[in-house]
Amino acid sequence: MFRSKIKEAIICLEAGRVTLAYPFAPAFIPKGFRGLPSVDINRCVGCGGCASVCPSSLVEIVDEPDRTTITRYFERCIYCGRCADVCPEMAIEMTERFETATNDIRDLHVVHHIYMATCSRCGRCFSSQTPLDPPDYRSFKGTRLNRLGVEST
Amino acid sequence: MESVEEAAGIRAPRRARYIRTILLELERIHSHLLWLGIAGHIIGFDTVLMQSWRMREPVMWAAEKITGNRKTYGQNLIGGVRRDIEKELIPELFPMLDTLEQQWKKVLDAIAGDTTLKARLEGVGILPADKARDLCVVGPTVRGSDIPIDSRVDHPYAAYDELVPRVITFTGCDNWARVLVRMHETFESIRLIREGLKNLPDGPILTQVEETPPPGREGMIVVEAPRGEAIHYVITGSDYRPYRWRVRAPTYQQLQALPSMIQHATVADVPITLGSMDPCFSCTERLEVIDVKTHKVKVYSNEEILNISRRKYGRG
Amino acid sequence: MAHMFVKIAVAVILVVGFSPFLEGVMRKFKAVIHSRKGPPVYQPYIDIIKLLGKEDLRVSDSILLRLAPMVCFSSVLVASLFVSFGFSPALSGAGDLVAFLYFITLSSVAVAIGGLATASPYGGLGASRELMTLFAAEPILALTLIVAGIKAQSMQMTDLPLSAFSISMAIAAIGLFLIIQVQIAKLPFDIVEAEQEIMEGPFIEYSGPGLALFKWSFYMKEFLFATLFWRIFINWPDFRAFPMPGLLANILNIAANCVQAVVLLILIELIDATNPRLRIDQSLRFCGVVFFTVMCGLIFAFIGS
Amino acid sequence: MMKKLFSKMLPKSLWVYHANVGACNGCDIEVIDVLTPYYDAERFGIKLVGSPRHADVLLVCGPVTMQVLPYFKRLCEAVPDPKLVFAIGSCACGGGIWFDTYSVIGGVDKVIPVDFYIPGCPPRPEAILHGVAVALGLAPKKIAPIDASDGFDTLHYSE
Known part of the structure; x- marks a missing residue:
């Protein structure tokens, strides 16, 4: 009995003190950690792909006349990373931020306004394009495209 | 996930199945280490809690490195896995497993001769083999009663047809036997991970799912979770959504065995006996009593249970 | 008379003030065994x-509920006045170790009564366990003190320490050491307040000041028993034997006593950290074995060895 | 003066009662993980207690289900003042993926006021420690609400 007690004590003492200095020293974060998602608002086209795949439906999209307001309630986020997978513009990426503790729930709400060009006829939004952007050939269909000498994709 | 695959008639690529197996075994290791700690905590042996959770922590870090999160791996997709185990990660995993195995051997060696620990665990919560068979108990609980049931071997899923685990049984039928089953299973899991990492086949990790499965297809899979076998049953529906998804967690069956296990036990023995089957009360939340004679089913609410037990003990 | 008041004041301040520090040291030591950093040693003061x-x-208007913590605390405090901390006990004129025994028992009874007064099933269970432990452990404590008393022909604590080694005293010392574990509810025997089984038993419904008094009296008990062990069986070093002013000798004695208490309690904490909690029947069996061992010690004391 | 002393001592000795109101066990495991050697919350005086009457802090994990609601309310009354309520995990903070299901009321803040939110699924032990450190005033809060617009708004208004 005493031998096993001593063995137990040796196991305990061999390890030494392993406590990490965490709150006073930065934590180790592995590569590819799925932390708080960050949204690059300048890339977002307001397609709503993230809203449709999100398991906790935390993305709320409201279309207003000249803009789309996207509100994300990150207190519900389960950090699955689905939104980052499906985003067609790679606007969402999982950051390494996990220190999301807060005393105010509103700290976790992210509101984005995307200003969109609106169709003058129906009044609905579409993503605006500046003259510097390359033309989107996909929207050109049929004979007109062929006349321009561009292969349809 | 595999039940959906079965329903859709998809089979994940070999590499993906290996990665799943490795993760399942990592999960088993961490769960068994966790369980030993909790069992120690229940009988007041906090040092066991601290030390076994200390050994568990590198396993969690490894899982975090592989999948990006400590617990909700989010790794399985229909048709494969989401993330590959990267090449530079594999050499990091072997030393982790080695130290874990070494330390775990020492722990097993140390507690094997511990008389006070045995006084609390040996001969307590006895579940004889025939009774266990009658009550359909699963997992380490039944393997502690000398019945070799392990769905990894019986119904191989993932890559268990290639990485065959050894089924560990002990004849004690008591809490001590269940401790030993879990401790030895940890070694087995370490061995499986090592083999899996060594023989990790090349190839894709995801088969492209071309079409959605038609509605009304069924799929069922039996998975040996650390607690016992969990059964997932899916009926596919339209619109990418399942029509019905039923999970039977192992705790359902385990709890049936509890009354016979705690018969004639003192209050002090009840928590550890309950703990020895590693219950998950999030999986079971109501009491259903079936009257055998009249075949009536009655679901008791919480208040009713409280009233019955109060009447029985002359309180309230 | 004034002399006595000074002694009482010193004893009270020592016991009340120093005992949480001891608990802090024990928690720190436990943390070392758990391979972690642990709380600062002054943590128990903050807690209290x-x-x-x-x-x-x-939970109820029962007067017992309110009185139990106070009775527990004050009885331990009074018991401390019959123990020497390196100087002769403050109330040595009023009673001897038998009085100490009574007051210590009273504190355990207060815990049990407090547990019963809460009217919670866990409290009742804790109280019955406390009483069972009391019946098992108290005779052993009494026997060890009686053995020491027979050897010294007196129950006054100042007369007790003997320098000569004898078999009966050695057995009694082992018996007391083993029973301290039970008395101060350290781990193989903390069945009374088993946190995981019966949710801290008698203390389940206490909050705030009541709980603080209970906790504090437990810390004080730890210090008292450690002191008792060193002062009765191994009364070394006694600085009063050295040529130095009396006051300095007394202060050195108190300091030595505190250090010794820390050493003993660390030993007890080591046992605490490497053992699971026993069932009540197992712990009673253990008490039975110790009881008979100490009985042997008593027989040895009668035949004079 | 005594009141001041007490309020000063409270953050240095937080006794925690851990309530599971419908969580999946993930957060519960991480809460206990915080007490184990690598993270060791006891160095801040944090201790897990077995009775809500001893507690200063109520750690709540999981979305509040219909079934536990009455017991949860009773539990909150059993904790003596002054008390703090921590919501651990995404489920407790905002309901998680269950926020609109039929058997779930939602986040803990729909039942009782919550003092600190620690989201995560489950939060890393470091995240829980950080939450505790923020509550104790040892570390700064590292998150703030974002209300941003894309670069086109300036373009839009300059027209």
Whole structure:
């Protein structure tokens, strides 16, 4: 009995003190950690792909006349990373931020306004394009495209 | 996930199945280490809690490195896995497993001769083999009663047809036997991970799912979770959504065995006996009593249970 | 008379003030065994002050519920006046170790009564366990003290320490050491307040000041028993034997006593950290074995060895 | 003066009662993980207690289900003042993926006021420690609400 007690004590003492200095020293974060998602608002086209795949439906999209307001309630986020997978513009990426503790729930709400060009006829939004952007050939269909000498994709 | 695959008639690529197996075994290791700690905590042996959770922590870090999160791996997709185990990660995993195995051997060696620990665990919560068979108990609980049931071997899923685990049984039928089953299973899991990492086949990790499965297809899979076998049953529906998804967690069956296990036990023995089957009360939340004679089913609410037990003990 | 008041004051301040520090040291040592950093040694002081300032929720109007913590605390405090901390006991004129025994028992009874007064099933279970432990452990404590008393022909604590080694005293010392574990509810025997089984038993419904008093009296008990062990069986070093002023000798004695108490309690904490909690029947069996061992010691004492 | 002393001592000795109101066990495991050697919350005086009457802090994990609601309310009354309520995990903070299901009321803040939110699924032990450190005033809060617009708004208004 005493031998096993001593063995137990040796196991305990061999390890030494392993406590990490965490709150006073930065934590180790592995590569590819799925932390708080960050949204690059300048890339977002307001397609709503993230809203449709999100398991906790935390993305709320409201279309207003000249803009789309996207509100994300990150207190519900389960950090699955689905939104980052499906985003067609790679606007969402999982950051390494996990220190999301807060005393105010509103700290976790992210509101984005995307200003969109609106169709003058129906009044609905579409993503605006500046003259510097390359033309989107996909929207050109049929004979007109062929006349321009561009292969349809 | 595999039940959906079965329903859709998809089979994940070999590499993906290996990665799943490795993760399942990592999960088993961490769960068994966790369980030993909790069992120690229940009988007041906090040092066991601290030390076994200390050994568990590198396993969690490894899982975090592989999948990006400590617990909700989010790794399985229909048709494969989401993330590959990267090449530079594999050499990091072997030393982790080695130290874990070494330390775990020492722990097993140390507690094997511990008389006070045995006084609390040996001969307590006895579940004889025939009774266990009658009550359909699963997992380490039944393997502690000398019945070799392990769905990894019986119904191989993932890559268990290639990485065959050894089924560990002990004849004690008591809490001590269940401790030993879990401790030895940890070694087995370490061995499986090592083999899996060594023989990790090349190839894709995801088969492209071309079409959605038609509605009304069924799929069922039996998975040996650390607690016992969990059964997932899916009926596919339209619109990418399942029509019905039923999970039977192992705790359902385990709890049936509890009354016979705690018969004639003192209050002090009840928590550890309950703990020895590693219950998950999030999986079971109501009491259903079936009257055998009249075949009536009655679901008791919480208040009713409280009233019955109060009447029985002359309180309230 | 004034002399006595000084002694009482010193004893009270020592016991009340120093015992949480001992607990802090024990927690720190436990943390070392758990391979972690652990709380600072002054943590128990903070805990107690915090608990004293908290709201006192009462589950019933029972006067017992309110009185139990006070009785427990004050009985331990009075018991401490019959123990020498390196100087002769403050109330040595009023009673001897038998009085100490009575007051220590009273504190355990107060815990049990407090547990019963809460009217919670866990409290009742804890109280019955406390009483069972009391019946098993108290005779052993009494026997060890009686063995020491027979050897010294007196039950006054100042007369007790003997320098000569004898078999009966050695057995009694082992018996007392083993029973301290039971008395101060350290781990193989903390069946009374088993946190995981019966949710801290008798203390389940206490909050704020009541809980603080219970906790504090347990810390004080730890210190008292450690002191008792060193002062009765191994009364070394006694600085009063050295040529130095009496006051300095007394202060050195107190300091030595405190250090010794720390050493003993660390040993007890080591046993605490490497053992699971026993069942009540197992712990009673253990007490039985110790009881018979100490009985042998008593027989040895009668035949004079 | 005594009141001041008490309020000063409270953050240095937080006794925690851990309530599971419908969580999946993930957060519960991480809460206990915080007490184990690598993270060791006891160095801040944090201790897990077995009775809500001893507690200063109520750690709540999981979305509040219909079934536990009455017991949860009773539990909150059993904790003596002054008390703090921590919501651990995404489920407790905002309901998680269950926020609109039929058997779930939602986040803990729909039942009782919550003092600190620690989201995560489950939060890393470091995240829980950080939450505790923020509550104790040892570390700064590292998150703030974002209300941003894309670069086109300036373009839009300059027209």
